Structure formats: structure tokens, C-alpha cells
Amino acid sequence: MIEVSAPGKLYIAGEYAVVEPGHPAILVAIDQFITVSLEKTENVGSITSFQYGNLPVLWRRQNDLLVLDKRENPFHYILAAINVTESYAKELGKELSFYSLMVDSELDSSNGRKYGLGSSAAVTVATVQALCQYYDLGANNETIFKLAALAHLSVKSNGSCGDVAASVYGGWLAFTTFDREWVLKQQEQNQSVKTLIEREWPHLSITPLTPPLDLRLVIGWTGSPASTSHLVDEVTNQRSRDKQAYEVFLKESALCVNRMIEAFQAGDIKAIQTQIRKNRELLVQMSKDTGVTIETPSLTQLCEVAETYNGAAKSSGAGGGDCGIVLFDRKEGLLSLMTAWEEKDITNLPLHVYTKAEK
The missing domain is CATH 3.30.70.890 (GHMP kinase, C-terminal domain)
Structure with missing residues (x-):
């Protein structure tokens, strides 16, 4: 059983401007977490989240792609994180397998109302981290950030990914976002995930603050x-x-x-x-x-x-x-x-x- 926690975030300064590449913001990671647990299974996988009634969504594989048994599902960010991280794992020569993935969140109130603490980013980061461990990818913070950022881009998120950075790095951070048009152009040119995350992303800057x-x-x-x-x-x-x-x-x-x-x-x-x-x-x-x-x-x-x-x-x-x-x-x-x-x-x-x- 692999268990990974990622913290929520709060913006301190620089909101809205931070969505423009190169414009700085300051964020903090806060001590409430989303925890992802992952355990190997055979023939069929599942995703379970307390926030969605604890009913597992089952999935299978077709040509190594994860396919859900239910068409409607609330797990867009989790699925995006799985797809991006598994693409990277395959490029590194890893064989994909089945697993059950469970999500538990402290980032919402007891009646399910959101506090605005970055749960989408935290669940994406925790899923990426869990899979990097599961497939033994030896990923550092920068790799985890970029994989999670690619997952966010794939669900058409319009944020800066500053919340992703806070979940990955923790503490107080100065952050400027990357040029998303440049990243999307690389993807259009069929750049592999491995090549893309190894390249320097224009304008991206993540600096811990004391x-x-x-x-x-x-x-x-x-x-x-x-x-x-x-x-x-x-x-x-x-x-x-x-x-x-x-x-x-x-x-x-x-x-x-x-x-x-x-x-x-x-x-x-x-x-x-x-x-x-x-x-x-x-x-x-x-x-x-x-x-x-x-x-x-x-x-x-x-x-x-x-x-x-x-x-x-x-x-x-x-x-x-x-x-x-x-x-x-x-x-x-x-x-x-x-x-x-x-x-x-x-x-x-x-x-x-x-x-x-x-x-």
C-alpha cells in the first residue's frame, strides 16, 4: 500500500496577475491534506473518494489507456494525473498495471463545502506522487510539478498552477507561471512527456521564501x-x-x-x-x-x-x-x-x- 499526502494552499498576494506568464505571486502551503492511497489489483482498477459517497468507480484498460465503467464521473483531475503520469512511466519503459486508488480530503468542511484551499491541485499532486512511487519513477519536485501542471492543462484549467506548486513544494513560495502556449505547442508537435518535462519551461519560477x-x-x-x-x-x-x-x-x-x-x-x-x-x-x-x-x-x-x-x-x-x-x-x-x-x-x-x- 502506497500512501501520499499533498497539502492545500492559500494565495497571499499576486492573484489574477499570476495567470500571465512571468507575473509573480506569493503562496503558502497549509497543513490540511488530501491523501491518496494506492494498492495493486488484478484485471480491474478502482477509484474511491469519500467526497463522492465512497462508491468506487471501476476502470479497465484498452491499449494501455484507462477506461471507466461509468461515463459520468467526478474524477477529472485524478484521471488526468493518471493519464499523464502513466504516459511518462511507459516512456521510461515501465509496464502498466491495475490498482485501487482511494482519496480522502481534509480540504472541505464536514458538510462538503469547499474552503477554497486548492483541493483540485492537491488531489492532482497526490495522485502523481503516488503513481511515481508505484511505478518507481524517481521523480523530483520539478518533475512532479510539471506532470501535475500537464494534467491541469489537459482538463482545460485556466489557473496559473501556483496551487500545484504550493502542494508540491510546501512552505512559503514566490511563483511565476509558465508560458502555457509554449507548452501546448510542444504537445501539438507530439513531444513526449519525458522530453517536455526535461526542457526548461519559459517564465516558470518557483522560489522558497523564509x-x-x-x-x-x-x-x-x-x-x-x-x-x-x-x-x-x-x-x-x-x-x-x-x-x-x-x-x-x-x-x-x-x-x-x-x-x-x-x-x-x-x-x-x-x-x-x-x-x-x-x-x-x-x-x-x-x-x-x-x-x-x-x-x-x-x-x-x-x-x-x-x-x-x-x-x-x-x-x-x-x-x-x-x-x-x-x-x-x-x-x-x-x-x-x-x-x-x-x-x-x-x-x-x-x-x-x-x-x-x-x-
Whole structure:
């Protein structure tokens, strides 16, 4: 039995701009996980997930391709991860076999509502990691990231894959995405998976950050789930209304996040907080320019309450609901903030930054 866990993520800064190649964002991996267990079977395989009623979806093989017994299935990211990783395994001369794959997630609430912690990325990464172990592929972090990113591209994901990077590498990360058009062009030219992941991907950059010792991350959840892919699509569709405003947003976001990265390197909490507030302003302005709601009234309340207790706050990820993040100097008291949030129906998620050495 192989068992692999991958952590969820939260965006700290650089949302929306990060979908453009070379535009930086900062993310963290958090200590809630998706666990994939994998065990060899004969003649037929299965995929089981607690989140989908624990009924196994059975699969067989036709010409080494995985074929489901049910046409409708909720496992798009898992299947994409299997297809990409097994293509790579075959190119390395491995013989494909059958296995049962079980998924368990801590990234949703007990009633199945999503917190916005990157479950699609985490399940993709955990599946890729489990199969790399199963087929003994000796994959490093970069290989796992690229295999998981290719899986996301294959299901037409419009995200940056920053959440994939957080699930693979853990901790605090500075991230810029790759040129997806370049990757898709390589695939059109029938580039093998092995060749593609061995090549350097234009603009891709994943850099671990060390946070200042007294920096404290606090996470609030508004209780209102949001669809990242839907919001990113909306912004993409609307930004053509004012291309100049969008170009200004991209430029200002890059400036803000790069300054924040420098503040991390200098261990300067006040400077980090200044850029968090600046990034919030940029996202609010971009929201006005595109007409897409990013900071909902609940997220505005979350931020405003946190600011009264000396925290620097903003929406996290695509916004439209889900989580907000607050960065504090550890010396500041937090109990009053929790009470004030409770009165506004905002839930503090007791999560911590996850670094790989911890697990």
C-alpha cells in the first residue's frame, strides 16, 4: 500500500496577475491534506473518494489507456494525473498495471463545502506522487510539478498552477507561471512527456521564501464558497473592455509582489504588511474596472475588522467568497479579532503553514 499526502494552499498576494506568464505571486502551503492511497489489483482498477459517497468507480484498460465503467464521473483531475503520469512511466519503459486508488480530503468542511484551499491541485499532486512511487519513477519536485501542471492543462484549467506548486513544494513560495502556449505547442508537435518535462519551461519560477520569525498568518472564512475558474474566466472576458487598465494592474501587481518578496528577504514585517494593503487596493480597483466582484461584503468586513487590530488583510485567491488572509506581527493580540469576526459570521480557520520537513 502506497500512501501520499499533498497539502492545500492559500494565495497571499499576486492573484489574477499570476495567470500571465512571468507575473509573480506569493503562496503558502497549509497543513490540511488530501491523501491518496494506492494498492495493486488484478484485471480491474478502482477509484474511491469519500467526497463522492465512497462508491468506487471501476476502470479497465484498452491499449494501455484507462477506461471507466461509468461515463459520468467526478474524477477529472485524478484521471488526468493518471493519464499523464502513466504516459511518462511507459516512456521510461515501465509496464502498466491495475490498482485501487482511494482519496480522502481534509480540504472541505464536514458538510462538503469547499474552503477554497486548492483541493483540485492537491488531489492532482497526490495522485502523481503516488503513481511515481508505484511505478518507481524517481521523480523530483520539478518533475512532479510539471506532470501535475500537464494534467491541469489537459482538463482545460485556466489557473496559473501556483496551487500545484504550493502542494508540491510546501512552505512559503514566490511563483511565476509558465508560458502555457509554449507548452501546448510542444504537445501539438507530439513531444513526449519525458522530453517536455526535461526542457526548461519559459517564465516558470518557483522560489522558497523564509518568513520573518514574528510574521503570523491568520485565515478567515466567509462561509461562502467561490468558483476560481468561473471568476478567472469572467475577468478574462471583461478585461478587454479596458486593456489599458488591465496593463496598469499587471504592472502594479508585479511591482507590489516583487517589493513584498524583497521584504521577506529583508525580514521586514511592516514592509510586507504595506504591500499586502497595496495588493488589496489593486484587486479592488481591478474589480471595479472589470465589474467582477472579487471582494464581497463579507470579505470587506473580514479585512476591515482585522485592520482595526493592526493586521494587514486582503481576500485570498480568486475572491468572490471563500477566504481572506491577515498578516500580523506576532506580538499583536489576536483573541479580540476572533471574537469580532465571530460576531460577523466569519470563521477563523485554525490552519498553519506546512513545510515538508514537518510530515
